[in-house]
Amino acid sequence: SAVISQKPSRDICQRGTSLTIQCQVDSQVTMMFWYRQQPGQSLTLIATANQGSEATYESGFVIDKFPISRPNLTFSTLTVSNMSPEDSSIYLCSVYEWTGPSSYNEQFFGPGTRLTVL
Amino acid sequence: QKEVEQDPGPLSVPEGAIVSLNCTYSNSAFQYFMWYRQYSRKGPELLMYTYSSGNKEDGRFTAQVDKSSKYISLFIRDSQPSDSATYLCAMSPVSGAGSYQLTFGKGTKLSVIP
Numbered sequence: 001s002a003v004i005s006q007k008p009s010r011d012i013c014q015r016g017t018s019l020t021i022q023c024q025v026d027s028q029v030t031m032m033f034w035y036r037q038q039p040g041q042s043l044t045l046i047a048t049a050n051q052g053s054e055a056t057y058e059s060g061f062v063i064d065k066f067p068i069s070r071p072n073l074t075f076s077t078l079t080v081s082n083m084s085p086e087d088s089s090i091y092l093c094s095v096y097e098w099t100g101p102s103s104y105n106e107q108f109f110g111p112g113t114r115l116t117v118l
Numbered sequence: 119q120k121e122v123e124q125d126p127g128p129l130s131v132p133e134g135a136i137v138s139l140n141c142t143y144s145n146s147a148f149q150y151f152m153w154y155r156q157y158s159r160k161g162p163e164l165l166m167y168t169y170s171s172g173n174k175e176d177g178r179f180t181a182q183v184d185k186s187s188k189y190i191s192l193f194i195r196d197s198q199p200s201d202s203a204t205y206l207c208a209m210s211p212v213s214g215a216g217s218y219q220l221t222f223g224k225g226t227k228l229s230v231i232p
Contacts, residue, residue, distance in 0.1 A: 004161070040126065043162070043206065043222040092161055107220060109154075109161030 002027055002095050004110035012116045013083055020079045021113045023093030028073035030097055034066070037090040037112070046091075049076040083117045090114050121145050124207055124223025133232050137194040141207035141223045144188065148209040148221075151183050153192045156204045156225065165205075166192070197230045204228070 003026040013019050023032065032049040047068055048056040055068035070076040080087050093110040124141045131137055139153075150169055154162035168174045171185045180193040190209075194201055207223040 040224065042120075042122070042224050043208075043220075045220075094161075106164055106167075109163070111159070111161045114159070 001106070002029060002097065002108045004093055004095060004108060006093055006110040006113050008113060009111065010114040010116075012118065014118055015084055017083055018079055018081045019083065019115060020077050021091055021093075023076045023078070023110055025074045025095050029095040030073075031095065032070060032076045033094040033096070033107075034068060034076070034078045035092040035094055035109075037092060039089075043092070046078070049078075080115065083115075085117045088115060088117045121221050122207065122209060122223045125226055126224050128227040128229060130229045130231060131197055133197060133199060133230055135197050135230075137192075137197050137201070137228060137230075139192040139194075139205050139207075139226050139228070141190050142188055143190070143209055143221075145209070145211070145221070146185075146188070147211040150210045151181070151190050152208040152210075152220070153179075153181055154206040154208060154222075156206060158203075162206055199230045199232050202229045 005024045007022045011019055034046040035043050036046055037043050045058050046061045046066055049068050049070040051070045051073055065081055067079045090112045092112045094107050096105060096107045122141055122143045150167060152167040153165045155165045156162040166174060166176055166179055166181045168181045168183045171183050174181045178195045182191045190207060204225040204227045206225040208220045210220050
């Protein structure tokens with residue numbers, strides 16, 4: 001199974017600033033994702049990080065607010081821009097490796113980045 | 119109506135009790151049903167998955183899916199303090215290229231008291 005690390009593990013930021021979260025995987029993976037886990041809410045997919053092209057955003061999330069980079073098959077970053085207290089959440093990186101149509105393709109999650117915006 | 123409903127708890131049980139965790143859903147296209155366990159300050163980890171209806175057992179854990187009722191359950195037998203975590207149900211419509219499209223419940227926080 002893939003081992004995922006995230007930096008930073010937590011941060012406290014001021015309103016109006018930006019934070020970049022890094023996700024590193026110990027092996028090359030086909031797909032990487034960014035999720036948000038707000039208190040009392042479901043884990044919600046922000047976007048799919050595509051290697052070599054622009055990320056694919058889910059409804060309600062936009063590139064200006066959550067720019068994403070994926071320079072190679074083991075690394076991605078998520079930036080939370082112009083932060084407000086409503087952005088306080090846990091941000092999780094996830095990876096998924098396609099092993100074929102006849103098997104279950106598990107999704108693995110990183111430990112998360114706990115963000116507090118004051 | 120949200121696609122997946124899960125009682126957030128918290129649920130507190132004595133050690134050794136049988137725990138029942140449940141989710142209901144509205145999208146009949148869901149075919150894969152997963153249970154993730156998330157310890158405090160950690161990411162979710164897959165506990166079990168089930169395809170379509172039926173039961174699946176893994177040690178002290180049993181997952182049940184009733185597609186006719188759109189209802190899934192996770193049972194934990196002989197619960198241990200180490201089972202204390204948040205349990206998230208998740209669902210996806212198909213395997214293959216679409217199986218990354220997971221829809222999660224809010225999670226149920228479980229505490230097993232020694």
